[in-house]
Amino acid sequence: MKPLLGGKGAHLAEMTSIGLPIPSGFTITTEACREYLASHVLSDALWAEIRSAMDQLEQREQKRFGDPDNPLLVSVRSGAVTSMPGMMDTILNLGLNDRTVEGLARLTGNERFAYDCYRRFIQMFGDVVLHIPHALFEKHLETVKREEGAASDRELSAAGLKRVAAASLKTVKERTGRDFPQDVHAQLAMAVEAVFRSWNNPRAKVYRKEYDIPDDQGTAVNVQAMVFGNRGDDSCTGVLFTRNPNSGEKELYGEYLVNAQGEDVVAGIRTPRPIAEMREEMPSVYEQLTRVAARLEAHFRDMQDIEFTVEAGKLYILQTRAGKRTARAAVKIAVDLMDESSIAPEEAILRIEPRHLDQLLHRSVDPSSAREAIARGLPASPGAASGQVVLDADRAARLAKEGHKVILVAAETTPEDIHGVIAAEGVLTGRGGMTSHAAVVTRGMGKPCVCGCEAVRIDEENGTVRIGDREIREGEQISIDGSSGNVYIGEVKLSEPALTPELERLLAKADEIRTLRVYTNADTPEDARKARRFGAEGIGLCRTEHMFMSPARLPAVQAMILADNDEERRRALAKLLPMQQADFEAIFREMDGLPVTVRLLDPPLHEFLPDEAELLNERRELEGVAGSEADSRRQALDAVIRRVQSMREANPMLGLRGCRLGLMFPDIYDMQAEALFRAAARCIRDGVRVAPEIMIPLVGHPNELKPLRKLIDSIAAQVLGDDLRHCPYRIGTMIEVPRAALVADRIAEEAQFFSFGTNDLTQMTFAYSRDDAEGKFLTRYLDQGVLTFNPFETLDQEGVGALIEMALAKGRRVRTSLKAGICGEHGGDGRTIAFCHRIGLDYVSCSPYRVPYARIAAAQAAIRYGEPGSAAAEQVAAAAQG
16 A cells, blocks of 8 residues: 555554554554645545544544643654655654643653653654744753753753753744744644655655656655653663664664764664674663564565664554665665575566666775875775765756766765765764764765764865865865775775676576676777676677777778878778778677677767867967978878868768768778678687677668668678678668668668667757757656656656567568567666566667666566566557657
8 A cells, every 4th residue: 555655654564563662652644645735735534534543543642732841742753656765854752832741740850851852842743844944943951061061962950951952942042033832633634745845856866867756746744652762771772783784794783872863873873783783782672673574574575674762661663664774785685585495586576676776886996096084984885986076966966067076075864965975985983883874875875985984074164075084175085985985085996896696697597587688888898898797698789980089090990081082081991991800800809699789870960070170279379380390290280270160060970970971981981891891700710709780870761871881792702702601690780860760671671670869869859959858848848747757767668668579560561570679778768678678678788887787677577567568568559648
């Protein structure tokens, strides 16, 4: 019932049904939230239901809401359908006022406890409901701590806490013009409305956008009788994971704080103690907690994140949910649960979030560059990163947008900092533990995080941070290692990751299940080697123009493009041929028998031509310079400038590129084909198997493909001779022009394979220039809901996908053996991979580091949707179109 009750409410109901010690309460549904957000009014009918539920809660607890002699206090907590830790609001100790606080003091015989609860409630209510800055209340607390010489809030006296509460009530009156509400029913109504509204607070919106959570889910509200972890040294509050969320090891992992409330742990206000210490301090509670943890994990068949409170020695479970975990832990936990027979292999694969899988491939600090750490904190989220110090989330987001790599440094992060955390390479905090906001959020994102680094002292006013004995200004470089907790001055060398044994086992299972093959986009032997290590089954795109970007090769390419006649062009091509041959040979050797799809030259000319402004500037500098050498250089520059100007294009992306270049200057594709087949011949003689697939780019008409295919076949016969029978090559095209999709049946008469270039196909179908769109209007489109996703990250199934599906069907009607796949960046996106599986493509191709991701996602698609063309797959198709 999670869609109705939210995750927290559903789990509370489930735990109640199996007899765990859960504080009594009730859930206000997500349906009520959506109704409130539409009308902005708590309806009379809903309020009547809430009052009735409160009456029943009073009877169960044998206390009265607002009764000064026996007060019932409640917590009001959000509970979204999809876990969003820290993104929405919570209010504790609701029901306290100037009278009930005195009753609570009398009832418990503990005035200090009662006023500690009251000052907390005023602060939370003031912040969440009345929108008074949290810092104003904290200021009162810090003032009284200084007056009493208290190092922490738990050392404050009852009189001190009374002064904090009185000052906080005064702040409410000053900031709102009204007294703090004393009517407890008014408090409850205002709190429920505030939690509903928190669904649309900025940090929740940012989080939903980052994790693709639908905006129309809404949040439930859970109202529960309060239990108190701040009643004394026999009380505590804490968070417990049933397995280690960083490593996946089967061990209790968590933290607790004695004489504290839950917000103290998750907010990072105080650094908590490891759960293992509870074994000595509260042995009976620890044993009970261990049993409950095992029971919950067995019941839900997954690692659980449990919030608990101990009040005067009695344990209460406040919440359980599937715990956020690193990718490494997710894989290990899934494999271990599979080995323990708790879940089937298919479920283990479905447990992995493919879009987070590449987090497992975290970089680490290279041991060869290890230097002495200037400080050490808690290793809250693994991985390593370097960047410039930024002390403010807004600045972090702005600088990252400008292309800077930043490390967000803060005393502690709050949910309001979510945009800065997303933008940063990593996070360093001075306070907080392994379950603080910063730790949980970065762990879910796969970013490195070091928490609770007590050596961090921030001076925001002067823009500096002192880490140990080093003072660092904003903008200076530091590095963090979230696996060890170390902090370093400057940038450190990072080493590349490797697959873990658990991931290799899971990938092997995925390979048994999936039907889509997974290729890689690789332009160099190094990329090919890396991709094979990650399980790539071939190369789906080798962009030959990328082979010429190096300073050593660029002049030869420019000479080829700028040649005034065929003879000049042939001389330039003669220099390029051995370079191309060496590249192809090295790639064939790396892939040994696996298909290698080589796209012939497709250079938008502006990327290769000399910069006209630089040429003109050099020409101006030579004005008036005497001598034959200067004359000669001026003449050469004039010739180059004229040639560059003659080749200038209004829209280079739609200009002389792809197959048009090959048709205008056949010598270029002639050279590339010769280089490729020479490389193949040499590899064949050395016993290396080759399977080249030659892609002719940007075809929009079959008459563009036909002559170029004849050219390639002719060169293959000339170069290979008798070796031709050992070189089973294919010739195909990249479908990236909408017209090609429309006439795919005619193109398939010449093409043996289709490779869908989804990057350009998306640009041409939407008429968006990717660079311009993402920099100018696409973000606004996403914010305003014009688009629900970025079509350059996830394939537009309704438009671009329809073209692909149509082209595939048309092509295979003509050539039943037609091989087809996608090679755009979408090949590494989980939803796109599911679409490719459903329509019956043969493969997806993605960057080397996305290969493990794609293997898992392809298996998940096979598990969820069955064989392409099945009823389940057709339902997915209908949903995508709808």
